[in-house]
Amino acid sequence: MTIPYLIGAFAISASLFFNRNKKMNYILVAIFLILQWVFTIFEYHHKNIEEYGYFLPDAIGVLLLFTISIIVVPAFYHSYVFFSKNDDHPRNRAMYYASMVVLIFALSLAYLSNHIAVTWIFVEMTTLSASALIYHRRNLRTLEGTWKYIFVCSISITFVFIGILFLSIAVQQVGQSDLTFTSLIRRANELDPFWLRLAFIFIFTGYTAKIGLVPMYTAGIDAKDKAPSPAGALLSSVLMNVGFIGIFRFYEIIAQTKLLPWTNNIIMISAVLSIFIAAVYMIKVKNIKRMFAYSSIEHMGIVMLGIAAGGIGYYAAILHIILHSFVKSSLFFQMGQIYRIYKSKSIYDSGNYFKYNLTGAMVILLGFISATAMPPSGMFISEFLIFRSLFEAHYLFVLILVLLLLTIIIWAFGKNIFKLLFSPAVDFDETKVERIKPYESISQFIFLGLVVYLGLNPPQEMVDLINEAVKNLPL
Amino acid sequence: MTNVLLIVFSMSLIYLSIANRLMSYVKILAFQGILLFGVSFIELGEMNPLNLTFILLETVIFKALAVPLFLNYVIKRNAITREAEPYVPNFISLIIVTTIVVATFLLSNTIEDSQLNKVYFVAALSALFTGLYIIGTRKKILTHVMGFLVIENGVFILSLAVGNEMPLLVNTGILLDLFITVLLLGIFVNKIGDVLGSGDVDQLRNLKD
Numbered sequence: 001m002t003i004p005y006l007i008g009a010f011a012i013s014a015s016l017f018f019n020r021n022k023k024m025n026y027i028l029v030a031i032f033l034i035l036q037w038v039f040t041i042f043e044y045h046h047k048n049i050e051e052y053g054y055f056l057p058d059a060i061g062v063l064l065l066f067t068i069s070i071i072v073v074p075a076f077y078h079s080y081v082f083f084s085k086n087d088d089h090p091r092n093r094a095m096y097y098a099s100m101v102v103l104i105f106a107l108s109l110a111y112l113s114n115h116i117a118v119t120w121i122f123v124e125m126t127t128l129s130a131s132a133l134i135y136h137r138r139n140l141r142t143l144e145g146t147w148k149y150i151f152v153c154s155i156s157i158t159f160v161f162i163g164i165l166f167l168s169i170a171v172q173q174v175g176q177s178d179l180t181f182t183s184l185i186r187r188a189n190e191l192d193p194f195w196l197r198l199a200f201i202f203i204f205t206g207y208t209a210k211i212g213l214v215p216m217y218t219a220g221i222d223a224k225d226k227a228p229s230p231a232g233a234l235l236s237s238v239l240m241n242v243g244f245i246g247i248f249r250f251y252e253i254i255a256q257t258k259l260l261p262w263t264n265n266i267i268m269i270s271a272v273l274s275i276f277i278a279a280v281y282m283i284k285v286k287n288i289k290r291m292f293a294y295s296s297i298e299h300m301g302i303v304m305l306g307i308a309a310g311g312i313g314y315y316a317a318i319l320h321i322i323l324h325s326f327v328k329s330s331l332f333f334q335m336g337q338i339y340r341i342y343k344s345k346s347i348y349d350s351g352n353y354f355k356y357n358l359t360g361a362m363v364i365l366l367g368f369i370s371a372t373a374m375p376p377s378g379m380f381i382s383e384f385l386i387f388r389s390l391f392e393a394h395y396l397f398v399l400i401l402v403l404l405l406l407t408i409i410i411w412a413f414g415k416n417i418f419k420l421l422f423s424p425a426v427d428f429d430e431t432k433v434e435r436i437k438p439y440e441s442i443s444q445f446i447f448l449g450l451v452v453y454l455g456l457n458p459p460q461e462m463v464d465l466i467n468e469a470v471k472n473l474p475l
Numbered sequence: 476m477t478n479v480l481l482i483v484f485s486m487s488l489i490y491l492s493i494a495n496r497l498m499s500y501v502k503i504l505a506f507q508g509i510l511l512f513g514v515s516f517i518e519l520g521e522m523n524p525l526n527l528t529f530i531l532l533e534t535v536i537f538k539a540l541a542v543p544l545f546l547n548y549v550i551k552r553n554a555i556t557r558e559a560e561p562y563v564p565n566f567i568s569l570i571i572v573t574t575i576v577v578a579t580f581l582l583s584n585t586i587e588d589s590q591l592n593k594v595y596f597v598a599a600l601s602a603l604f605t606g607l608y609i610i611g612t613r614k615k616i617l618t619h620v621m622g623f624l625v626i627e628n629g630v631f632i633l634s635l636a637v638g639n640e641m642p643l644l645v646n647t648g649i650l651l652d653l654f655i656t657v658l659l660l661g662i663f664v665n666k667i668g669d670v671l672g673s674g675d676v677d678q679l680r681n682l683k684d
Contacts, residue, residue, distance in 0.1 A: 117647060124651070128658075144679040147616070147662065154623065154655045155610075158630055161648055162603065165633050168644055169591060172637065194586060222682045 001046075002055040002109060005039045009105035017098035020090035025097055029076050032101050036108070040069040043112065056114035056182065059468035060318065064111045064245060067322050068238045070450075071329050072104050074443035078230040078333045081440060085340060092136060096228075099132035103234060110242050116167065116179045119249070120160055123210065123242060127153040130239060133231040134223050145226035152219035156209035160246070163202030170195035181249050185472055188256035196254065200263060203250050204270070211243025212297050213304060214273040224293040225345075229336030232289065236296045236332060237325035244303065244321055251307060252472045260474070267308040272398060274301035279405040282412035287345045288338065291416055292331050295371055298409055299324045299379075305402065306386035313389030314470040319458070320382035323451050327370045327379065330444035334363045337436050342425070347416050351425030359438040361421055366448045368417045372410045378455015480513045481598040481632070485576055488605045491625065492572035493565040496557050497550055500621045501543045507628050508539030518635055526646065533649050534631075537656075542624065545660055549617065560614040571608060576601045595636035602629025616679065620659050627652045 012032045016025060043057040043065060050056045057065070079100065083093055103126055110122035127150065135146040164179070170191040171179060178184075188196075209216035220240075224232045247267075254263045278298035285291045299320065306317030335345075337360045342350040354361040370377040390399040454462065484507060491503050512534035519527055549555070561568060579600040583593040606626035610619045634648040 117644065121647070141681060144682050147679060148682070150659065150662065151619065151623070154659065155607075155626065157651070158623075158626055158655075161651060162630060162633060165630075165637055165644065165648075168637050169588075173588065192588070225682070 001039055001042045002051050002112060006109060008035050009101060013098045013101040016101060017094055020094045025094060029097055033073060036069050036072060040065050054115045054118045055112045057112050059465045061112040063322060063465050064241050065108055067325050068107055071238055071325060074333060075230045075234055078336060082228055082230055082336060095132060096136055099129040102129035107238050107242050111245055114180050114182060116164055119246060120164060123246060124157050126239060126242060130235060134227045136228050142226045145222040149219045149223040152216055153209050156206040156216050159202045160206030163199045163206060166195050166199040184253045185256060188253045193259055196259060200250060200254055204247055207243045207246040211240050211247060212300050213270050214277060217297055221290060221293045225290045229332050233329035233332035236293055237329040240296060240300060241321055241325060255473045264308040267304050271301040271304035271308060275402055275405050279408045282409050286347045288347055289335050289345045295413060296328055302383060302386055306389060309389040309393040309395060311389045311392055311475065312385050314473050315466055316382045316385035318466050318469055320379060323378045323382060323455060326447040326451050327367060330447040331367045333444055334360055340434050347419055349425060350420050351423045353421050356433050357436045359441040360436055363441050363444040364417060364421060370448055370451050372413055376452050376456060378451040381455040477514050477517050478594050480510050481594045484510045484598050485601055488601055489572050492568040495559055497559055501546045504621060504624055505539050505543040508534055511538060511628060511631055515635055537653060542656060555617060559618055562612050572605050575604045591636060595632055599629045599633035
């Protein structure tokens with residue numbers, strides 16, 4: 001059903017773009033949500049059946065597809081709240097919804113794609129639609145964020161393309177021209193290690209721009225900061241997952257060959273550096289939204305540590321990336337309310353959040369506990385499993401270093417969050433504070449509850465799916 | 476013959492490293508477009524005519540004519556100063572770019588592949604790293620775009636090297652090339668020029684921690 005979905009979503013996006021009537025926009029968005037869910041359920045029931053030669057809804061694809069379909073529902077709701085509070089030009093609103101629809105269907109299809117070039121095309125589409133979302137406010141700062149994002153992503157997408165070219169040289173050598181992942185995994189052992197190595201370096205570097213790892217993480221930070229909060233929630237959860245799937249699928253190919261230890265070292269270096277950078281900036285950063293963005297960098301580093309360590313780490317990495325999507329998107333949804341109260345994202349201008357928005361403050365507190373992986377958060381389980389896998393793989397030095405860095409991150413994160421929640425704000429005019437309706441936080445509570453539930457008591461279907469997703473990797 | 480063209484291409488990269496004026500960059504890019512036309516014309520002679528026309532159009536019309544004219548227009552319209560304004564002295568740039576070319580040459584010698592023409596590999600990778608180097612060491616945003624165009628030229632050469640058996644990939648690459656170039660330059664003309672006046676990257680340097 002991928003092609004009908006693609007056409008349908010594209011048609012909806014186009015009509016959103018041309019139709020500026022408010023009511024029409026929301027009807028179209030509702031139709032898209034129904035389409036998205038029908039598509040998700042259809043693909044779940046047609047798992048592992050190849051479609052049109054280019055798409056294969058395998059376990060990891062279906063898992064991430066469910067994640068995005070769950071997150072987009074509140075994302076559209078919070079966009080609706082965002083537009084009801086801001087007096088935007090109808091053209092900008094139509095543009096926003098149209099690009100969000102494009103972003104979502106490009107992400108969904110990138111998850112399911114079975115051909116390395118098709119994944120690449122949809123990843124390129126996410127760059128474009130995301131930049132339209134980042135530029136939503138149309139001022140100098142957003143222009144800077146957009147420009148940097150497009151430029152860095154263009155370079156990284158070119159890197160991925162170079163990687164694909166190297167891979168195709170290797171594939172041609174064994175007399176093939178098939179670049180689907182299933183065929184590549186089957187033939188991985190015949191491919192020349194030299195080209196495979198070069199391909200991995202380029203593809204990995206390219207996708208780090210999306211997943212948010214060293215070296216290309218920079219553009220994503222500005223993007224998440226400058227995009228409106230509901231869009232930022234997508235950018236720092238489901239968009240990072242697309243980088244993960246790009247790397248993961250190529251890693252599955254490498255895992256069949258003798259290059260695996262070398263690849264693990266590269267991933268390990270990038271992951272530890274990412275956590276280090278996140279720690280450094282978490283101490284320094286004064287903008288709450290950017291702090292959340294750096295926290296995402298840290299979590300992606302942890303996910304990649306799990307992949308590099310192997311064993312139980314594979315399972316934990318996939319669990320972690322799903323749980324992280326829910327936690328980080330709920331924090332970003334909440335960020336919109338913080339901005340409406342303080343009219344600022346700076347930690348200096350905010351404070352005493354409990355007094356102005358009780359439910360929102362609860363979300364922030366619970367979100368903080370979840371994001372720093374304290375029990376009962378489900379991320380505690382996945383992080384613990386990743387550390388166990390590091391221990392079992394004898395990466396003791398890395399483990400100690402990472403734990404130290406995580407301590408610094410928790411301290412820095414906590415310092416800012418507690419300042420926001422409890423310390424009185426300086427020179428803050430209380431008289432004009434907007435009352436935030438408690439029901440606007442329901443979706444965040446549901447997500448944070450979901451994280452606890454999925455972590456502590458994962459449903460059997462999910463466990464099966466994750467185990468199936470890592471079946472191609474050595475145990 | 477293709478070898479000569481590709482060696483000239485690598486030399487143009489070295490010249491790029493010491494060029495001072497923006498117009499020299501534009502001229503080098505146009506010249507590289509013509510070189511790429513030569514290479515693809517000789518190399519892809521036996522491909523089907525439609526693909527061939529497509530590739531030739533891309534090199535001659537787009538790379539050698541449209542993009543340089545467009546860059547020229549941007550420079551004039553936004554009244555960008557004519558200096559490239561590198562952060563490092565030209566002499567050091569020259570040494571670094573030469574090192575890049577030599578290093579890729581040495582790397583290519585380790586390949587044991589009879590099918591692949593190593594000159595392509597050297598030219599493509601040196602263009603890639605030279606482009607990255609230019610992006611990193613030049614001050615203006617427009618020079619960053621030019622660095623990106625050099626990277627794209629490298630990608631084009633690389634896709635020619637694998638092109639005979641996988642025309643689909645070549646076409647995808649070319650479409651990417653066209654698309655991103657138009658996008659970047661389009662933003663440049665429409666937005667950055669209007670908002671900033673001058674194309675000085677210093678004004679887009681407020682987002683940081």
